[in-house]
Amino acid sequence: xxxxxxxxxxxxxxxxxxxxxxxxxxxxxxxxxxxxxxxxxxxxxxxxxxxxxxxxxxxxxxxxxxxxxxxxxxxxxxxxxxxxxxxxxxxxxxxxxxxxxxxxxxxxxxxxxxxxxxx
Numbered sequence: 001x002x003x004x005x006x007x008x009x010x011x012x013x014x015x016x017x018x019x020x021x022x023x024x025x026x027x028x029x030x031x032x033x034x035x036x037x038x039x040x041x042x043x044x045x046x047x048x049x050x051x052x053x054x055x056x057x058x059x060x061x062x063x064x065x066x067x068x069x070x071x072x073x074x075x076x077x078x079x080x081x082x083x084x085x086x087x088x089x090x091x092x093x094x095x096x097x098x099x100x101x102x103x104x105x106x107x108x109x110x111x112x113x114x115x116x117x118x119x
Contacts, residue, residue, distance in 0.1 A: 021045075033069040064115065074100060074108055075115045082117070089118050 015036070018024045022041045028034055046054070067075065078096050081087040087095050093109045100108070112118040 067111070067115065070103070071111045071115075074103060074111045075117060078108075078112050078115075078117045092118065 015024075015026065019026050022039055023045055024042070025037045025039060026034060027037070049057070064072065064075065074096060077099055078092055081095055081099075082092060093105055093112065096108050096112070097103065097105050109118065
């Protein structure tokens with residue numbers, strides 16, 4: 001599934017588990033990327049989550065579910081840089097652009113603002 005952005009073995013492992021157990025279907029759509037769809041089996045596994053876990057997942061989906069894979073890659077990069085290197089909001093767009101030069105500064109800034117990473 002790794003196509004855009006930083007690779008995460010943890011996320012990859014969880015997605016592989018979810019697909020192999022039939023919780024989700026993962027499809028590649030040419031020129032659009034990966035799409036992940038829940039199956040009926042998801043309901044069984046959902047019952048294993050406590051309320052706090054469900055709320056955390058719902059919050060992430062509500063906040064980031066509107067973004068496509070490229071946008072999520074930019075968001076993840078921006079969050080990583082802020083949290084791990086203390087990059088200021090003033091410099092964040094430029095630093096993300098250095099890591100992701102295929103995206104314009106304006107596009108990176110717009111996505112970061114829509115995601116609430118930049119005020």
